[in-house]
Amino acid sequence: MTAANFTERIARNRCEARVQTPASDNSICTERLSVRYRDVEALRDVTCRVRAGRLTGIIGPNGAGKSTLMKAMLGLVRPISGSATLGGHALSLQRERVAYVPQRSQIDWQYPATVWDVVMMGRVQPTGWLRRFSTASRHIARDALERVGMESYRDRAIGALSGGQQQRVFLARALAQQADAFFFDEPFVGVDRVTETVLFSIFRELADAGNIVTVVNHDLGETIAHFDDLILLDRELIAVGERRCVLTEKNLERAYGAKVTFFAEDAA
Numbered sequence: 001m002t003a004a005n006f007t008e009r010i011a012r013n014r015c016e017a018r019v020q021t022p023a024s025d026n027s028i029c030t031e032r033l034s035v036r037y038r039d040v041e042a043l044r045d046v047t048c049r050v051r052a053g054r055l056t057g058i059i060g061p062n063g064a065g066k067s068t069l070m071k072a073m074l075g076l077v078r079p080i081s082g083s084a085t086l087g088g089h090a091l092s093l094q095r096e097r098v099a100y101v102p103q104r105s106q107i108d109w110q111y112p113a114t115v116w117d118v119v120m121m122g123r124v125q126p127t128g129w130l131r132r133f134s135t136a137s138r139h140i141a142r143d144a145l146e147r148v149g150m151e152s153y154r155d156r157a158i159g160a161l162s163g164g165q166q167q168r169v170f171l172a173r174a175l176a177q178q179a180d181a182f183f184f185d186e187p188f189v190g191v192d193r194v195t196e197t198v199l200f201s202i203f204r205e206l207a208d209a210g211n212i213v214t215v216v217n218h219d220l221g222e223t224i225a226h227f228d229d230l231i232l233l234d235r236e237l238i239a240v241g242e243r244r245c246v247l248t249e250k251n252l253e254r255a256y257g258a259k260v261t262f263f264a265e266d267a268a
């Protein structure tokens with residue numbers, strides 16, 4: 001074995017050792033998850049763990065199955081095989097613990113709702129269908145709106161806002177749910193730098209508070225440095241674990257099929 005191979009093996013073992021946590025902890029685990037859409041194989045045998053208290057990015061080329069993995073974890077698409085668990089129990093049966101913000105393109109922006117209506121939707125599940133919202137629920141929603149800096153827009157129609165403002169409102173809805181697992185699908189598409197900073201700082205606060213925070217992110221630029229852990233996909237799992245262990249030249253070439261440059265801080 002060459003010195004380079006030996007060093008690489010030690011580094012890999014260190015990465016693997018650090019991501020191993022007990023199966024009973026509050027992490028999300030997928031076990032050989034596979035999804036097909038008619039004749040398209042979107043995911044094949046994906047086994048991975050998303051740890052609580054870490055900001056986790058799902059990355060990979062277009063069509064790699066990033067959104068599908070998120071939806072399959074949540075039970076929004078039915079896998080042909082495999083499972084997803086949260087704290088050892090089926091994730092699809094614990095939806096009250098989960099807040100999910102889909103891609104902007106999947107939301108009907110013509111729906112006649114105000115900013116306040118959208119944020120209060122985050123209180124429907126904790127309140128119960130057709131029941132009146134409590135004063136406490138209104139306070140929680142107002143605090144969430146303040147946290148994303150959108151309180152002065154509360155009576156505006158959601159469809160009349162900019163992309164970044166809409167994304168902040170949907171983040172406020174997720175915060176109002178008071179979930180402990182948060183899923184965001186491509187939240188940075190069409191948002192400006194200020195909103196990007198707001199989103200990352202709240203994602204960081206959520207992760208530091210011990211929540212699960214999972215973000216689909218196709219960008220390998222500067223934003224990648226915000227993530228603690230990454231899941232790299234190309235229909236099958238290429239790598240999972242700490243960011244620096246995933247972002248190796250070899251892994252990126254396997255996923256993208258070409259030499260890829262990424263944020264310089266990680267290029268050591």
Ligand SMILES: Nc1ncnc2c1ncn2[C@@H]1O[C@H](COP(=O)(O)OP(=O)(O)OP(=O)(O)O)[C@@H](O)[C@H]1O
Pocket residue numbers: 037038040041042060061062063064065066067068069218
């Ligand atoms: N509802 C659907 N019906 C049929 N095929 C689908 C459906 N949703 C996704 N696919 C296909 O499954 C594959 C994975 O799609 P998915 O959206 O999960 O990938 P992605 O990595 O999130 O892509 P992108 O970065 O382009 O958003 C793609 O080939 C896509 O065309």
